[in-house]
Amino acid sequence: RTPVTLSSNHAFQACAFNRSATSPASGRALCEKPSQAASYLTPNRRFHRANRLAACQRRALVNSFNRSMGHLKLHIPGPIEVSDKTFEAFRTPMIGHRSQDFKDLYTAVMPNLQALLYTERLVYLGTSSAWGIMEGAIRNLVTKRVLTCMKGAFSDKWLDVAKRCGKEAEALQVEWGSPILPEQIDERLATGEFDAITLVHNETSTGVMSPLAEIAQLKAKYPDVMFIVDSVSSLSGVKIEFDRLGIDLLLAGT
Known part of the structure; x- marks a missing residue:
């Protein structure tokens, strides 16, 4: 054109x-x-x-x-095409973020989010991109050293985020196209050098999903280690039972 x-x-x-x-x-x-x-x-x-x-x-x-x-269809990980119902919701008049209308909307959304995440805990909603939540997780949950599980373009960025936040970080690197396995994490955590790990559940750049349920079982063995899980490209597409898994933080973005 x-x-x-x-x-x-x-x-x-x-x-x-x-x-x-x-x-x-x-x-x-x-x-x-x-x-x-x-x-x-x-x-x-x-x-x-x-x-x-x-x-x-x-x-x-x-x-x-x-x-x-005209209408451009995006064949990328995100943003994605939305349904007509969602599109119409975007067209509704704005409401004040400190108004009762917003409080009512937030209250109405929360039970659905809890059901989606299989949790009874409060779900925190942020206005940043997923990277803002990642930074918040690193700054608040890492005090000693973080193990970043790296298997693709997006999981590799966790190491950079941690270092930019001034945290000591070490990479658990596997070949792109391979998953992170529980025994690999267990071997590193056994050193006692880490108080947190980051794991991308489904690596967007390769489409490879790591066995989250098996990895989460390590939480019982290392209760003082914060388990931070990035589910940006798996949440709602894959069943993730947050409370049952026992992980400390699960994040996603839209």
Whole structure:
């Protein structure tokens, strides 16, 4: 398809045409051409008007790009295609994050998450990407040394995250395409050098899943070691019984 380029003047016109909006107080169009900016405005009001005009340009450019490209299907690990039901939910009006409406929504979502994770514990929801939760896990649960189980592109990043957080970290590296086995972890934990391990349940880059249930059995042998499990590409697709497994932290992102 031929890309569409809009000049600044066209962008303002397109935005004004699409929105057809006016200011309730003055009746003036919210999206005006630069030449229409009144000279009597104070510097502060000129600044805010310039910001509004720039926002109009951006919206017009994005809308034009979307129209020219159509619906793009992403064949990547994420983000992914969503159902019509989910898409419609995204289109509902925003609510205040400190409002009672949000509290009610959070309360309604929690039982479903607990059922999905097979847990009676409170599920923590964060607004960061999964990497933000990973960093939080490392900073809060590692005090001595962490063993990072590495078997692909995403699990390998755990070592970098740990070191960037200022933690001592050691890699348990296996060949890409191979799973992490319980006996490999057992051998390292037996040294007593670690107080935490990180494990990617399903390695997104290779599609290889490690035997989480068997690995979790090591928790009884090493109760003081924090078991941190990354289930970004397995949660909801694979049954993970959090409470029964006895692991310390299970994270995912969407």
